[in-house]
Amino acid sequence: AQSVTQLDSHVSVSEGTPVLLRCNYSSSYSPSLFWYVQHPNKGLQLLLKYTSAATLVKGINGFEAEFKKSETSFHLTKPSAHMSDAAEYFCVVSDLDDYKLSFGAGTTVTVRA
């Protein structure tokens, strides 16, 4: 079974500073990985996805993630945080054989003015 582990349950940054959200995955083969964001009382919005093309993936709102097979990691970054980035972020792995997504526990991002 495939799984992901988000290494930080909460990250607090100042507006204008970089954001780093860490995710490690476990997979028996090359996985498809995603980052989703959930703002308070909202559904999940797709930020970006990795599907074995380029290892550096660019997403919406200035986010990007790098797939590192040697480290089994898929960390999400943004150079400069904005107040609107305050939300919960989920690292997700897809199991196409089982037709389902498996979610990490989530990382709550707080942005300080």
Next chain:
Amino acid sequence: KAGVTQTPRYLIKTRGQQVTLSCSPISGHRSVSWYQQTPGQGLQFLFEYFSETQRNKGNFPGRFSGRQFSNSRSEMNVSTLELGDSALYLCASSEQGSETQYFGPGTRLLVL
């Protein structure tokens, strides 16, 4: 294209009742998945449907069921509600052969 829609957005029920939630996928998407989100358990997979067939089911009791119609719309039903069923229920749709799922806004269920 319109996104995934879910109805109702909010529901309050009492223990022992049953509830039906509805999901309309993005036009052209034939796969619909359901997830339960709670503070304690996070996001958990309920089931997935494609062309009216359930292809996978998560580890939930038989009180949780679903179905999909010929127009790809899906419903999930929870019978004999328990307090622990209080959650945000999220529906997602995807195109055939794609692993990318697009989520609706969710239905927030409160069981009293």
